[in-house]
Amino acid sequence: MKKNIPSDTIKRLIYYLRYLEELKEKGKDMISSNEINISLNIPSNQFRKDISYFGKFGKRGVGYNVTNLIEEIKKIIGIDKKIKVILIGVGRLGSALIKYRGFLTLNMEIIGAFDNDPKKIGKEINGIKIMNLNELKNFVKKENVKVCILTVPANNAQQVALIAVESGIKGILNFAPVKLKLPKNIFINNVDMASELGYLIFKLKNL
Amino acid sequence: MKKNIPSDTIKRLIYYLRYLEELKEKGKDMISSNEINISLNIPSNQFRKDISYFGKFGKRGVGYNVTNLIEEIKKIIGIDKKIKVILIGVGRLGSALIKYRGFLTLNMEIIGAFDNDPKKIGKEINGIKIMNLNELKNFVKKENVKVCILTVPANNAQQVALIAVESGIKGILNFAPVKLKLPKNIFINNVDMASELGYLIFKLKNL
DNA sequence: CCTTGTGAAAACTTTCACAGCT
């Protein structure tokens, strides 16, 4: 499986997964790519192509086994086991993400939170203790965490990201509206709210 | 300007804009595409191509005038005037977004918030009054709002989105982890936190 | 007859490299 996989393929896998989980709860055990199209508005071709990057999980004339496909997609993404994640920057957005349920249902668990504000350190959110940034390294090493959600202010982001990387973090989901400069073996995924809203505004203007 | 503009081009424009504003504050008045490359880590070619979809704003041998380019990019995106935005779903993420400063500095202003929880209705966040969903239509008409940020729970999203569209909303920035089904003249931009985190996890596994 | 899996075509985006203006 070492062909180049489009990033949108992976993001669609998450949508498939959520839909399949829903079907499973309803007791449905088979699904066809055409039903994906009807329910998720993603072309059946694209669903089959997305899946086919990773193997042959369907039966011709029949479709896909729901439970089996769920397991396969989880394995593909790497969330068949629980994935430990830390969060740095317990502001409003950070707090909202700590409490967000959408991660846990997909086996992604925020197990620690960090900040540099003495007023916040020591408190708990959702059972997650907020720790001092200087405890980051020990924690990351001890828990062997690889993934970090970064929700610090823009002017702190670069500096804090460097600390995270030095601590052993390999991937950063960055919500700060800056381009981080990090070694290229570190994977960065930027989520920029204003950029997304700006894109929407542009599209409306050019309907 | 009716060629097809890559969506990433528009998202990069926001990054250029923020950087240019920074330079302007520092008193810099000219910039070359090569400096963009050094500071933002975006190839100078790509910067020039991005800009060139919309016109010729530079001077050969010299570069781009910072103030002028800021104005042009704002015009391109459609944020040269203040853009009114409403937000539906004043949960934790919704509240965080209402307080987020990154929108206002780009001329995108959340002018109203809506929820269906009686405990929230009537309260204020950041000077924004939280209104009942049944006031949405009047408000949207009166204020002539076209853009909505949707931060309601997944199981409500489709229904609430329909109400927004009936009220006159034309574009939705959707944070609910569902694929909305709306008339195709409505533009939807999905931001899916779990999907982004999942993508990151996948990339790390396949380093 | 139904639905998958997939090469091949089409569409889209980025990168290249250089002509042309200052």
Added chain:
DNA sequence: AGCTGTGAAAGTTTTCACAAGG
């Protein structure tokens, strides 16, 4: 000499359409 603007090439992603299997 320096930097932009841009066609053309390369690379990537989606769509098409159909052969093959149940």
